Amino acid sequence: MHKTANVLAKLPKSVQPKVKADLQEIWMAETRTSANQAFERALKRFEAKYPKAMACLAKARETLLAFYDYPAEHWVHIRTTNPIESTFATVRLRTNRTRNCGARETTLAMVFKLLQSAQKNWRRIKGFGKLELVVNNVPFRDGEQVNDQSDRIAA
The missing domain is CATH 1.20.1160 (Paired amphipathic helix 2 (pah2 repeat))
Structure with a gap:
């Protein structure tokens, strides 16, 4: 984006x-x-x-x-910056209003609570079960898992 x-x-x-x-x-x-x-x-x-x-x-x-090297279910999340922007918009709106929140610890506590409250409205990631595969470096091509050696050579 x-x-x-x-x-x-x-x-x-x-x-x-x-x-x-x-x-x-x-x-x-x-x-x-x-x-x-x-x-x-x-x-x-x-x-x-x-x-x-x-x-x-x-x-x-x-x-x-x-993003073609990730599961197709994750593409909708990778293609957008909205999760980052909307998350911090919540915090930015509140912290700009309060200006000087006091001590650093007070500000951090407020930001933590705002994010904790905002996460209740977040959408779950599609293909959550495939996150383990991504973390373990299982190869994907065009959104599909590469299963054997011949698939890797074709890439």
Whole structure:
């Protein structure tokens, strides 16, 4: 999401909707291969007129496509920054109001309690059972678990 905003900021407003549509085509692709194809189309289409924006995009290619190495159930969570932003928005709203909360310990206690209260409304992560596989470095390709040696070689 942040990379999209960074790329769009380097473009004139009149072109931003076209580029944004191409960027969405990249990160909504079903497989890494189709995402790479969409990536190439976007670069080829806009690179001549907007080299700075496309250089910004091309520089982060591997990072932007890294979510294909995780379970497909987790993609919806990886593609968004909302969990981070909404969590800290709750804290920011309260701490800005109180300004000087007093001692450091008081502020930390307040932030802890705010986060504890906010977590009651958080959505559970999809594919929670696959977190153990991710932590144990089980390989995934295009959201599917790679099971044997022949699958790894095909990648």
